[in-house]
Structures are given as structure tokens and as C-alpha cells.
Amino acid sequence: MQAIVFTRRGGVTTVRRAERSVPVPGPGEVRVRLRVSGVNPLDAKWRGRADDLEYVPHHDGAGVVDAVGPGVDAARTGERVWVWGAGWQRSEGTAQEFVVLPAELAVPLPDNASFELGASLGIPALTAHRCLTLGEGGPQRLGPGALAGRTVLVAGGAGAVGNAAIQLARWAGAAVVTTVSSPEKAVLAKAAGADHVVDYRAEGAAEEIRRFAPAGVDLVAEVNVAQNSALDRAVLAPGGTVACYATVDGEKLVLDIREMMMSNFRWQGVFLYAISAPAAENGVAAVSAAVADGALRCGAEAGLPLHRYPLDEVVAAQDAALDPAVIGKPLITLP
Missing domain, CATH: 3.40.50.720 (NAD(P)-binding Rossmann-like Domain)
Known part of the structure; x- marks a missing residue:
């Protein structure tokens, strides 16, 4: 499979496209064939912060579950999902064709919701939900x-x-x-x-x-x-x-x-x-319900223009996420 790999050593960050083996899900995990990877400002801010670390960037994405590990319902195979938190405290983010992650981080995506919407949820929507429930x-x-x-x-x-x-x-x-x-x-x-x-x-x-x-x-x-x-x-x-x-x-x-x-x-x-597990679970449930109701949308008609990049242009997409002149959501379309 194709992946973008970041490496930082001696204060220098390198970026390369790599051919990697397709990962196998372990207990409690699913493997997602990614269609879109979402890019957030956090991805760019964290680029190259840790030395001697090789990792695939990005936390958010959307795709289809194509394999499950022990302990996960086999019926999830073929399920459309939105992914969040893939790269948090792990070296395997969503800037690659397949990602393995805990099953609860792959959330069912309704058939009427696009993969682009799914990849735009994650960090932004869950952060918004947390802010709105603190009053x-x-x-x-x-x-x-x-x-x-x-x-x-x-x-x-x-x-x-x-x-x-x-x-x-x-x-x-x-x-x-x-x-x-x-x-x-x-x-x-x-x-x-x-x-x-x-x-x-x-x-x-x-x-x-x-x-x-x-x-x-x-x-x-x-x-x-x-x-x-x-x-x-x-x-x-x-x-x-x-x-x-x-x-x-x-x-x-x-x-x-x-x-x-x-x-x-x-x-x-x-x-x-850093929020509690119940708060995260409430956020995931609410965001999913809002998507199902058609209340969460993306695209210029919903106030969030989309900017699409190929896998080879991850750095440009990350730079766009930090550029105040770029209004909207950068997305990586997987091959």
C-alpha cells in the first residue's frame, strides 16, 4: 500500500512516499481502506516536533472497513466509517491507503453522507461538541x-x-x-x-x-x-x-x-x-446523530469549502490548513 511517512532526526524533517505492507488488525481492531484523509491545523503544528520518530500523519479520515480482528463483529466488514484519533499516540495516521485502529475509533457513516464529509468530522466536530456542552x-x-x-x-x-x-x-x-x-x-x-x-x-x-x-x-x-x-x-x-x-x-x-x-x-x-471517555463517547454519538439527521454538512454550500489534494501533496495540504488565506477544509484523496 502507499503511505506518506514523516521522519525527523537531528532537527531535520523528511517526507517520503513509501510502499508498505498492508497491516493486519489485532484484537479489538479494524482495518479501514481509506478513501479520504482529513487535514487539520494540529497535523501541521505537530510536524517534526519529536526527534527520532517515523510516522504517518493525520488523525481523521473516512473509508470502508475491510477486515476485523478477534473480538470484533465480523458484520462490520464492508461498513462505511468515519475515523478519528487514528494518529494520536500512535505512529499510524490516515495519510495512507489502509489503517488499523481500535474499533471504536471507526464510527459508522450513513450511506447518505459522503466520505469527504466523514473525513471532515473527527477533531473539528468533536471539539465543537465539547465546547457546546460546557455551559x-x-x-x-x-x-x-x-x-x-x-x-x-x-x-x-x-x-x-x-x-x-x-x-x-x-x-x-x-x-x-x-x-x-x-x-x-x-x-x-x-x-x-x-x-x-x-x-x-x-x-x-x-x-x-x-x-x-x-x-x-x-x-x-x-x-x-x-x-x-x-x-x-x-x-x-x-x-x-x-x-x-x-x-x-x-x-x-x-x-x-x-x-x-x-x-x-x-x-x-x-x-x-484530554477529555474523559464519557465526554468523547457523547461527542461521537451526537455527531453521528447530527450527520444522520442531515444537520452536519460540508462544502461551500454548507460554509466549509473543500480543497482536495493527492497523496503526494500532504505537505501542501498541511500548509494550507495553517494558512489564514485558505478558507475551508484540506482533504487528501487516497488512490
């Missing part, structure tokens, strides 16, 4: 009506996590306001389903959000808390939560302790691979 008294698992009566602010509504957060929040019945930085991104955020879109760089952004949510927003899914903390504080309702899921190395956040106490504000960090 005071909020649900542990999203579903229709689970956020009814609540107002959610999604920072960066044209990003992959922001797009998923808008779609999931709307599916769960929330009123959704989102911030963007350009008219082009505003169009995409509206396509995702946002009720109201605000340019966060414009003067009076907080007042604009407050006009939409006079009592304040209950929850913020935040992509850049260091930059946006003042805006978040200005629009949070008493008891509100800011769930932040991204940062740049070295960024600091300074908060007014008295303000936090008097308003019962909550500032919550989110790193998908």
Missing part, C-alpha cells in the same frame, strides 16, 4: 432541542471547528451569533446556519452582538481567546462560559478575578484528547 447546566450530549433557549457565540465561524459549532448549535436549538473577519467569511458563516454574523474587527462589535443577545451570550466557542477575551467579557451573560480550543505557543490570558467572581464567568480550556 452551566448544559447538556452532556447534544441533540434536537438540547440548547433551546440558549444563545451561543461562535468565534471564527468560517473555520472548521467554527463551522461545526454553528451547525451543531443550530441543530440543538440554540440562537447562534458568530464573528468573522471578512465579507467572504460572513457569507460562509451564514451558509453554515448562523442567525447573525458580526465583523469582530469593526468598531462596536460588542454592541452589535448585544443587539442580537440583549441579555448576553450563554456560551462562547472561542478560537483565539488571547485576542478576543475583551469582546467575550463584554458580551457574556452572568454565569456564561468561554470554551477555548486553540492557541499559539506563548500566548497569555489575563483575567479580572473580581469580574469573574461577581459574574460567575467560567473560562474553560478544551483539548480533545
Whole structure:
């Protein structure tokens, strides 16, 4: 099978296309014949961080189960699946034709959902779900009506996590306001389903959000808390939560302790691979239900343009995932 292999030694990262043996699933594992590999900013940020490590990158993907190991129901063979977490603490990610992984990380994908959608779920959708379930008294698992009566602010509504957060929040019945930085991104955020879109760089952004949510927003899914903390504080309702899921190395956040106490504000960090097993299971179940309901979509018509790359262009796809000028989701189409 064909795979892209990254190696870092002596501070130098090399990338090569390799012909490898097709792996055999062990106990509790499945083998997935991958059709699409999803590319996330995390994949590019981690590129070459560890010396003396050879690995196949990427955590997300979609394809078909073509073999199962001992202890796994043989009926899963032939099942369409979306894959998440394939490369976490393992050297075998999804930038290859076949991947073996624990059976629970290969989640059934409905027939009406494309492999491109399946590969776009994973880290973005599960991170969005976690952010949306951290509010005071909020649900542990999203579903229709689970956020009814609540107002959610999604920072960066044209990003992959922001797009998923808008779609999931709307599916769960929330009123959704989102911030963007350009008219082009505003169009995409509206396509995702946002009720109201605000340019966060414009003067009076907080007042604009407050006009939409006079009592304040209950929850913020935040992509850049260091930059946006003042805006978040200005629009949070008493008891509100800011769930932040991204940062740049070295960024600091300074908060007014008295303000936090008097308003019962909550500032919550989110790193998908450090959440509890029940929280991950709830996320997988909710994302799967949203896909089955047609509430999670991809493509420009859903606010998430797709950028397709062949296997040989993994580095270009990763660079695109970090490039602020590239709006949308990079995907690797497997041969």
C-alpha cells in the first residue's frame, strides 16, 4: 500500500512516499481502506516536533472497513466509517491507503453522507461538541432541542471547528451569533446556519452582538481567546462560559478575578484528547446523530469549502490548513 511517512532526526524533517505492507488488525481492531484523509491545523503544528520518530500523519479520515480482528463483529466488514484519533499516540495516521485502529475509533457513516464529509468530522466536530456542552447546566450530549433557549457565540465561524459549532448549535436549538473577519467569511458563516454574523474587527462589535443577545451570550466557542477575551467579557451573560480550543505557543490570558467572581464567568480550556471517555463517547454519538439527521454538512454550500489534494501533496495540504488565506477544509484523496 502507499503511505506518506514523516521522519525527523537531528532537527531535520523528511517526507517520503513509501510502499508498505498492508497491516493486519489485532484484537479489538479494524482495518479501514481509506478513501479520504482529513487535514487539520494540529497535523501541521505537530510536524517534526519529536526527534527520532517515523510516522504517518493525520488523525481523521473516512473509508470502508475491510477486515476485523478477534473480538470484533465480523458484520462490520464492508461498513462505511468515519475515523478519528487514528494518529494520536500512535505512529499510524490516515495519510495512507489502509489503517488499523481500535474499533471504536471507526464510527459508522450513513450511506447518505459522503466520505469527504466523514473525513471532515473527527477533531473539528468533536471539539465543537465539547465546547457546546460546557455551559452551566448544559447538556452532556447534544441533540434536537438540547440548547433551546440558549444563545451561543461562535468565534471564527468560517473555520472548521467554527463551522461545526454553528451547525451543531443550530441543530440543538440554540440562537447562534458568530464573528468573522471578512465579507467572504460572513457569507460562509451564514451558509453554515448562523442567525447573525458580526465583523469582530469593526468598531462596536460588542454592541452589535448585544443587539442580537440583549441579555448576553450563554456560551462562547472561542478560537483565539488571547485576542478576543475583551469582546467575550463584554458580551457574556452572568454565569456564561468561554470554551477555548486553540492557541499559539506563548500566548497569555489575563483575567479580572473580581469580574469573574461577581459574574460567575467560567473560562474553560478544551483539548480533545484530554477529555474523559464519557465526554468523547457523547461527542461521537451526537455527531453521528447530527450527520444522520442531515444537520452536519460540508462544502461551500454548507460554509466549509473543500480543497482536495493527492497523496503526494500532504505537505501542501498541511500548509494550507495553517494558512489564514485558505478558507475551508484540506482533504487528501487516497488512490
